[in-house]
Amino acid sequence: MTEAAKSNKAPRTAITPTREENFPEWYQNVIKAAEMAENAPVRGCMVIRPYGYAVWENIQKHLDAMIKAEGVDNAYFPLLIPLSFIAKEAKHIDGFAKECAVVTHHRLEANDAGDLVPAGELTEPMIIRPTSETIIGDVYSRWVQSYRDLPLKINQWANVMRWEMRPRIFLRTSEFLWQEGHNVFETHDQAEADARRMIDVYREFYEDYMAVPGYIGAKTPDERFPGAIETYTIEAFMQDGKALQGCTSHNLGQTFSNSADIKFLDRDGTLKHAWTTSWGLSSRTVGALIMVHADDDGMVMPPKLAPHQVAILPIVRDDADTDKILAFCDELQKQLAAKGVTARTDKTEARSSDKMWTAIKKGVPVRVEVGAREIAEGKLTFTRRDLGKDGKKTATVGEFLSSIGGVLDQMQKDMLDRAREKMKAMVTDVASLKEMRDFFAGEKIGGVRIDYKLIQDSEEFEAIKKDFSVTPRCLPFDDEGQKVIVAKAY
RNA sequence: CGGAGCGUAGCGCAGUCCGGUAGCGCGCCUGUUUUGGGAGCAGGAUGUCGGGGGUUCGAAUCCCUCCGCUCCGACCA
Numbered sequence: 001m002t003e004a005a006k007s008n009k010a011p012r013t014a015i016t017p018t019r020e021e022n023f024p025e026w027y028q029n030v031i032k033a034a035e036m037a038e039n040a041p042v043r044g045c046m047v048i049r050p051y052g053y054a055v056w057e058n059i060q061k062h063l064d065a066m067i068k069a070e071g072v073d074n075a076y077f078p079l080l081i082p083l084s085f086i087a088k089e090a091k092h093i094d095g096f097a098k099e100c101a102v103v104t105h106h107r108l109e110a111n112d113a114g115d116l117v118p119a120g121e122l123t124e125p126m127i128i129r130p131t132s133e134t135i136i137g138d139v140y141s142r143w144v145q146s147y148r149d150l151p152l153k154i155n156q157w158a159n160v161m162r163w164e165m166r167p168r169i170f171l172r173t174s175e176f177l178w179q180e181g182h183n184v185f186e187t188h189d190q191a192e193a194d195a196r197r198m199i200d201v202y203r204e205f206y207e208d209y210m211a212v213p214g215y216i217g218a219k220t221p222d223e224r225f226p227g228a229i230e231t232y233t234i235e236a237f238m239q240d241g242k243a244l245q246g247c248t249s250h251n252l253g254q255t256f257s258n259s260a261d262i263k264f265l266d267r268d269g270t271l272k273h274a275w276t277t278s279w280g281l282s283s284r285t286v287g288a289l290i291m292v293h294a295d296d297d298g299m300v301m302p303p304k305l306a307p308h309q310v311a312i313l314p315i316v317r318d319d320a321d322t323d324k325i326l327a328f329c330d331e332l333q334k335q336l337a338a339k340g341v342t343a344r345t346d347k348t349e350a351r352s353s354d355k356m357w358t359a360i361k362k363g364v365p366v367r368v369e370v371g372a373r374e375i376a377e378g379k380l381t382f383t384r385r386d387l388g389k390d391g392k393k394t395a396t397v398g399e400f401l402s403s404i405g406g407v408l409d410q411m412q413k414d415m416l417d418r419a420r421e422k423m424k425a426m427v428t429d430v431a432s433l434k435e436m437r438d439f440f441a442g443e444k445i446g447g448v449r450i451d452y453k454l455i456q457d458s459e460e461f462e463a464i465k466k467d468f469s470v471t472p473r474c475l476p477f478d479d480e481g482q483k484v485i486v487a488k489a490y
Numbered sequence: 491c492g493g494a495g496c497g498u499a500g501c502g503c504a505g506u507c508c509g510g511u512a513g514c515g516c517g518c519c520u521g522u523u524u525u526g527g528g529a530g531c532a533g534g535a536u537g538u539c540g541g542g543g544g545u546u547c548g549a550a551u552c553c554c555u556c557c558g559c560u561c562c563g564a565c566c567a
Contacts, residue, residue: 245567282567315526351525389527
């Protein structure tokens with residue numbers, strides 16, 4: 001490149017600021033540029049736009065199938081929970097009381113000034129579910145009578161509300177979407193195995209669909225879900241070095257069967273309290289998808305979750321060719337559909353360069369350019385989003401159609417591989433609390449892995465937590481509970 | 491709830507210190523030439539200056555008061 005060209009071509013990114021310059025702002029701008037979501041009039045709530053919701057729908061579609069394959073049925077439990085229900089379980093209420101939205105009235109009336117004011121105070125206030133253990137426990141106490149009723153495995157897709165002090169779109173909103181599974185077993189061991197099984201289902205989902213790897217393990221006691229005897233988690237690392245709890249699976253022991261009185265008559269004729277689990281994955285995973293894969297030009301969608309996998313971009317120079325090109329695009333889209341590949345043709349009147357940037361910012365895995373040249377030569381030009389413009393390739397229509405499946409699979413795999421490399425680089429092994437302090441005081445981003453023993457009952461570790469706002473993220477299964485990962489977290 | 495910023499056109503901002511009747515860029519609309527990694531030209535539309543109150547002949551600007559948003563912390567998926 002000549003000097004002149006260099007000076008004219010300031011490296012321009014589709015998203016400003018870049019990740020390097022200001023990660024939180026970059027994150028919000030990626031979402032805006034890809035038209036995935038926006039903030040709602042109510043603080044902490046979001047409007048999930050069609051393109052963002054399509055990602056969630058794909059998450060639902062695939063995860064739901066995986067959950068059902070575990071012998072779980074879907075059901076739906078109500079949004080409103082009697083206040084008395086959540087008050088039943090002391091640990092649980094300690095964990096959630098501060099974030100509960102409370103419904104106290106059921107009617108609006110106009111006052112003298114003409115303003116609508118709440119009237120009709122409820123005799124018993126209700127809370128909007130922050131999670132559904134208590135109400136599902138109440139229902140289960142009637143459904144479960146005999147060991148023959150077990151195991152009971154039910155999942156619901158729902159919205160929940162936790163009044164957040166500091167909301168961030170997708171990552172922490174007051175209202176969010178999720179699935180919550182609630183299983184009941186005869187024994188501790190069955191519940192424990194189930195909690196472990198479900199975190200493994202999530203791991204598979206995270207790796208195979210989201211192309212997001214993570215550190216999988218147990219939460220330390222103080223980081224557990226309120227009421228759980230074990231909480232398992234996937235801790236993924238974002239590009240800024242912070243960890244994100246990607247989902248959780250809890251062994252709830254007999255906590256909720258005690259408070260909700262879920263009992264079954266066992267084979268030996270005695271009444272026993274059941275053992276329960278719960279496990280959830282929320283719309284924050286969309287945020288993880290962005291913070292792991294997106295770059296300074298915007299979103300990069302893993303092919304398996306992309307709203308559409310191929311963007312067909314008609315390159316129209318001359319009105320005379322328009323109809324022919326569009327017809328060609330329609331045919332191409334149909335043939336892709338026949339191959340199980342979702343494609344969308346950009347039929348807007350935008351200039352071709354703008355069509356490209358739109359597809360780039362939305363992170364569409366593969367862009368295909370179709371112009372007069374392609375039609376004349378019977379060849380297509382296509383580009384993988386994650387490889388940049390240097391990844392441009394040409395192929396005949398036939399070659400393209402027969403290879404597109406493989407191209408998408410390869411991209412999915414490459415995204416996971418790259419994410420895994422980044423993840424490994426995010427965690428540094430340290431041998432002492434001194435080294436941990438030095439690490440967090442230094443420039444390097446990410447977290448540390450250290451012997452678990454060293455942080456237990458340690459005043460210095462409490463000080464480090466405070467000084468650098470880091471927390472124990474998990475005790476990875478790979479280290480058999482001997483090591484703990486400590487990092488800043490979302 | 492603490493700390494720091496900010497609220498002016500759809501978006502991003504200037505104007506505020508020092509009061510004088512609303513501006514820039516992008517986007518949008520029309521036309522035209524363009525179109526393969528962010529087009530050029532010519533026209534055009536768009537504002538309760540966050541809300542309320544006060545000072546003043548006159549307030550985006552000064553004073554009081556409320557509200558909201560963003561970032562950093564505490565809480566958390």
